[in-house]
Amino acid sequence: MPHGNDSGLMTTSPASGNQLDEADPRSPDQQPRRSRVRRRPRIIASTTLLTVVGLLLANAAMVSWQAAPATGDSTLHLDGGDIHVSQDGPRDAPALVLIHGLGASTEWWSPIVPTLATSYRVIRIDLLGHGRSAKPAGGGYAIPQQGRRVGQALDQLGVEHATVIGHSTGGYVATALAEHRSDLVTALALINTGPRLDTFISDGPVGKLVFVPVLGQLLWRLRTDGILRRGLSTAFAPGFHVPQQLVDDTRSMTYHALTATSRASEDYLAQRPLPDRLTSLATPLLVIFGELDQRWRSSSAALYRSITGAKVELVRGVGHSPMLEDPPRTAGLLLSFIS
Numbered sequence: 314m315p316h317g318n319d320s321g322l323m324t325t326s327p328a329s330g331n332q333l334d335e336a337d338p339r340s341p342d343q344q345p346r347r348s349r350v351r352r353r354p355r356i357i358a359s360t361t362l363l364t365v366v367g368l369l370l371a372n373a374a375m376v377s378w379q380a381a382p383a384t385g386d387s388t389l390h391l392d393g394g395d396i397h398v399s400q401d402g403p404r405d406a407p408a409l410v411l412i413h414g415l416g417a418s419t420e421w422w423s424p425i426v427p428t429l430a431t432s433y434r435v436i437r438i439d440l441l442g443h444g445r446s447a448k449p450a451g452g453g454y455a456i457p458q459q460g461r462r463v464g465q466a467l468d469q470l471g472v473e474h475a476t477v478i479g480h481s482t483g484g485y486v487a488t489a490l491a492e493h494r495s496d497l498v499t500a501l502a503l504i505n506t507g508p509r510l511d512t513f514i515s516d517g518p519v520g521k522l523v524f525v526p527v528l529g530q531l532l533w534r535l536r537t538d539g540i541l542r543r544g545l546s547t548a549f550a551p552g553f554h555v556p557q558q559l560v561d562d563t564r565s566m567t568y569h570a571l572t573a574t575s576r577a578s579e580d581y582l583a584q585r586p587l588p589d590r591l592t593s594l595a596t597p598l599l600v601i602f603g604e605l606d607q608r609w610r611s612s613s614a615a616l617y618r619s620i621t622g623a624k625v626e627l628v629r630g631v632g633h634s635p636m637l638e639d640p641p642r643t644a645g646l647l648l649s650f651i652s
Contacts, residue, residue: 386445389466393458394447396466397439402430408472409433409651412463414481415574416545418444418562421480424640429647436470438463440486442570444562454573456581460489464497476651478502481548481608481633482578488587491594500597502647503617505606505633509586510579512613514606519544524572533568550605550632559637591620598623599650601643603631624650 389396399419409429411422419437429435439446441453441462452458463486467475477498479487484506491498507513515521519540523529532540541563545555563571591598602614604627617623626646631638 388445389469391462391465391469393453393462394441394449396441396447396462397445398466398470399437400470401426401435402433404434406432406434407651408467408475409435409647410463410467410472410475410477410487411435411437412440412477412479412483412486413437413443414479414483414548415578416443416563416566416571417480417483417559418565420444420558420562421634422636425636425644425647428640428644432648433651434472436467436472436475438466440483440574442566442574444565448567448570450567450569452573454570455577456485457489457493459486459577460491460493463490464494467497473497474499476500476502478504478647479506480504480636481506482574485578485581485587488590488594489581491596492590495594495596498596500599500651501591501594502599502601502650503587504601504635504643505603505609506587506600507582507609508588508613508616510582512610512616514608514610515547516608517544517547520547524575529572530568533571536564538564547607548633549607549638550603550630551607553632553638556637586616588616588619591617591623595621597650599646600625601635601646602627603633603635603638604629605632608633 413421442448477487484503541560542555600617604611635643
């Protein structure tokens with residue numbers, strides 16, 4: 314039989330006097346202090362290393378988030394109805410908010426978005442009743458309500474300051490937003506936004522019929538691409554081909570959303586002309602007006618010159634929608650103003 318003790322552990326060799334590496338039966342408190350001291354530096358070093366790695370990973374994630382483009386579509390859930398939003402450009406860049414006009418959608422801005430999004434976070438919003446936003450049968454279409462809703466959407470997106478650009482009716486919403494949230498709106502740009510009711514020319518024959526009670530509802534039910542194109546033709550210079558996307562945008566509206574938004578614009582102007590509202594705001598202002606506008610007298614753009622510091626640009630060769638009719642020139646005017 315092999316010689317050993319009853320525990321089965323090997324004993325110290327008398328010849329060497331060295332103890333073999335075997336488990337120490339003593340409790341941790343009884344183990345030599347030297348082994349505990351030896352382990353402590355390793356624990357501290359490991360903890361420090363993990364902390365540094367964690368901080369580096371967190372910093373990398375933050376940098377990645379900030380550099381990531383704010384590109385894509387989303388739906389924001391707000392009181393009164395969901396709002397559709399499209400975003401392009403760097404997430405941490407200064408914000409530009411684009412608000413379309415009556416019967417339009419975020420698509421009306423598509424031709425100028427690539428140019429703007431190289432240096433800015435471009436946020437396009439479908440107003441209530443338009444595009445892919447909700448189209449409630451009740452209220453919510455008043456211009457001040459639309460303006461507050463845009464402000465709520467920007468709050469959800471984490472936007473604290475923005476230059477707001479509105480086209481036609483969108484210009485009224487942009488102004489209402491500035492009236493309600495002067496902390497949010499740092500500058501305004503209005504594109505073919507009529508300053509007073511008496512400067513309105515016409516919606517054209519189709520536009521007039523649509524707003525006639527009973528007859529307008531019947532016409533809306535029977536609307537064809539041809540009818541809608543004729544109605545949209547006044548939104549451009551004579552001879553401009555109306556893209557199918559714009560026809561589809563108008564078709565997607567309900568009759569109630571269309572007429573309620575139109576009446577809301579008239580009420581907003583009737584209460585107080587736009588130049589008076591903007592004078593009170595003292596917000597940096599750019600006004601762009603197409604010389605061939607068939608809906609508002611282009612000469613009415615001069616009314617905005619009464620506002621201290623306002624910059625007014627009359628664009629030749631285009632009508633009511635310069636961002637679609639001449640995207641490079643429109644984008645250039647906007648970038649020059651913003652920078």
